[in-house]
Amino acid sequence: MIQSLLIANRGEIACRIIRTARDMGIRTVAVYSDADAKALHVREADEAVHIGPSPARDSYLVGEKIIAAARQTGAEAIHPGYGFLSENADFAEAVIAAGLTWVGPRPDSIRAMGLKDAAKERMIAAGVPVTPGYLGESQDPAHLRAEADKIGYPVLIKAVAGGGGKGMRRVDAAGDFADALASCQREAAASFGDDRVLIEKYILSPRHIEVQVFGDTHGNVVHLFERDCSLQRRHQKVIEEAPAPGMDPDTRAAICAAAVRAARAVDYVGAGTIEFIADASEGLRADRIWFMEMNTRLQVEHPVTEEITGQDLVEWQLRVASGEKLPLRQDELSIQGWAMEARLYAEDPAKGFLPSIGALEIFRPHRGVRLETGVYEGAEISPFYDPMIAKIVVHEESRDAACEALARACAATDIYPVKTNAPFLWRALDDADFRAGRIDTGFIAARGAALLPPAEPTEDMVRQAAAAILVQEYYGEPTMLAFWDGDLLSAPQPNPLRGALGFRLNAPANRKVAVNVEGKLHHAELPVDWRSAEVVGEPVSGGVAINDDGLSFLASLPRAAVSAAGAASDGAILAPMPGRVTAVEVAAGDAVTKGQRLVTLEAMKMEHGLTAPFDGIVGELPVAQGSQVSEGTLLVKVEKTEG
Known part of the structure; x- marks a missing residue:
């Protein structure tokens, strides 16, 4: 068994790998950039090595620095996590050439499945159904446009070396093709160093179904069932679940068997994911599911598979890399219950999902769920890396129960001042069609603004803000106000979740209160005539932070007017x-x-x-x-x- 492990990654996946390695008695080594000097994965590891400036291209993407860190610390093996160098066959070869153990598939397997055009040709030879499209060598824009015209719109332009939703554009009309191609190629070159693309027919009622596969060095390959990753925004996964809703036993058997054939076709070792696109216009059917690509690494959404199977996939990776056989045979694996995962991103849904950065003055995720994160209260969200700050995972007996538990957890997420997509997630999970399993990859786009939190605070939010800020100003204490049938409950009493105190606010009936919410002046009337509602305010720099169904905002007493900087009205x-x-x-x-x-x-x-x-x-x-x-x-x- 491996005795010491370097994790060539950062954030939540580095913390996730460290946790399993520690349980297995394996010493861990972290690497970090300037921006991550105080990161959680650096704190959690037994040892940490600085590898360069903040941009990933100068640190996490420099294989020589990572191998040097392994040699410096005496690490025996390198686990790449996902993203960065995890699917870089040259890096895998360099690790092996340095006499280290590579926790991942063989370099030849990475190459075989890393280029989407070659991978599809191999899958066709293995009898795995693939999506219709253009896989040719020519990258001439006019030729690509002609191929798209032949396939018929809409089409999907995809980076040959792509992954994670990057380097991908949907084109609905011939006139839009040139601009989409140029944008896709720029993003592909920046993300993968390769601007080549392929073209696929875009399925109009698509479901994204993927199968977790695992192989060992003894010739064994198994699947750990499917996941549904159809809830996506701009091709980026948002909510994942296992098993897939509406999957009958015969269709499951067919798709999982195809996934195992795909893995065997490249002599696969370790954790991998076979991704399929399904035409769900008439439900899930085996004859309408096609191979898209293989991810030759652990996936972001692997926790939902762990929850329904009771297996630790990182432990499986480490055992296989150490030369052991797979821990279980196919007939020993089964599905138990239902699991869902929501990706919590540092972004502002009310502003077009622009990334949000800064220090986490408050980071209070909901308790009682599985949380995969690489941050802590007080940590800094930087502009240098992916905006995902946590994964919220639930496991329940049924899909309905999982929906309810995950929606509750997203609504109770309390983060400030960094904006997150928590209120957006809550609204998606509360949607009647989602609850009924009527989903496809266009689900989020079709609902548009209906899933977005309000751009301006509602009257109820303003009332919350006014009550909380008044108590803060009067008492100078952390605030917890509970309203019940219009009455403010008195205390003081400890709040076990936040360690805060409750107070009784004596205000004349119909009293008008002025309050700033997010820099804009509002007026509220107290007392608040609510039915069974809780108001929580917490002191932060500049006022009191309020959380309402995952939406955090700042309240303060009126000060000097706040002007909106950067408006484009003057050009x-x-x-x-x-x-x-x-x-x-x-x-x-x-x-x-x-x-x-x-x-x-x-x-x-x-x-x-x-x-x-x-x-x-x-x-x-x-x-x-x-x-x-x-x-x-x-x-x-x-x-x-x-x-």
Whole structure:
């Protein structure tokens, strides 16, 4: 058995691997960049090595530094986690050449499945059904456009070396193809160092079904059943579950058998995932499920498989890498209950899901669920990495119970001042169609604004804010107010969840109270005539933080008016967050029209297009492609055209 392990990753997956390794008596070594010097995975490991500056390309993506850290610390093995170098066959070979154990599949298997076009050809030969599309060598834009026209729209452009939703664009009409191709190629080059693409037919009622497979060095391959990852936003998974709703035994047997054939076709060792696309227009059927790709690593959503099977997949990885046989045979594996996972992202749904960064003054996830995270209260969310800060996982006897438990956990998530998608997750989980299992990959897009939290605080939120801030100002204590049938319950009494105190607020009936909520002045009337509601406020810098169904906001007594910086009404387009300019699509002096894209900013591995607020002429253009900018930096100034 491996005795010492270096984790070539960060965040929640590094913490997850450390936890299992510790339980197995394996010494762990973490690596970290400048931005992660105080990260949780650094604290949790037995030893940690600094490997470079904050950008991943200068630290976590530099294989030589990671191998040097393993040699420096005497680590026997390297676990890549997922993302970064986990599917880099050259890195896997370098690890093996250095005399270290690689906790993952053979480099040849990574190569065979890493390029989507070659992988599909291999799957066809193995008798695994694949999605119709273009897998040819030509990358000429005109040729790709002609192939897309032949396939018929809508089509999906996908990076050959892609994964994780990156380097992927849906095209609904021929006229949109050129722009989508250019954007996809830019993102693919930036994320994977390879701008080649393939084209697939886009399935109009798609379900994303994937099968967990595992192989060992003794020729054994098993599956651990399927997961449904259909709830996606811009091809990024949001909520995953196992098993898949509506999956009958015959269809399960067919898809899982196809997954095992796919793994055997590349002599697979370790944890892998075979991803399928299903046409669910008439429910899940074996003849309407096609191979998409294989992820030759552990998946982000692996906890739901662990929950329904009772197995620790990281332990399986470490045992297989140590030369052992798989812990169980296929006939010893079974499904127990239902599991769901929600990805908690540092992003603001009310502002187009822009990434949100900063210190976590408050980080209070719901208790009683499985939480996979790499942060803690007081930690910093940086702009350098993926915005996922935690995974909330539940396991219940039925799908209904799992939906309810996960919705409750998302609504009770208390985080400030970093914005998260918790209120968005709660609304998705509470949707009647989701509860009934009527889902596909277009579920989120079809509902649009219905899943978004309110852009402005509701009257009830303002009342919460007014009550909490008044108690904070009067008593100078952490605040916990409980309303029941219109009466404010008195205390003081300890709150076991937050260690806070309750107070009775004596206010004249119909008293008008002025309060700032998120920098805007509102008026509220107290006492609050609510039915069975709880109001919680907690002192933070600048006022009191309020949490309502996963939505956190700041309340304070009226101060000087707060102005909104960076508005584009004067034509000044400012960077909404720190990032790197990946494309400048205009030049000084150009005439532009309202809505025309001017520059593209990349932050937290996502592209954000910034557009002209009105018709005009490009005046100032102080940035160029490749510029690294901070929040509030002027990117371009548009001057209004007379008349």
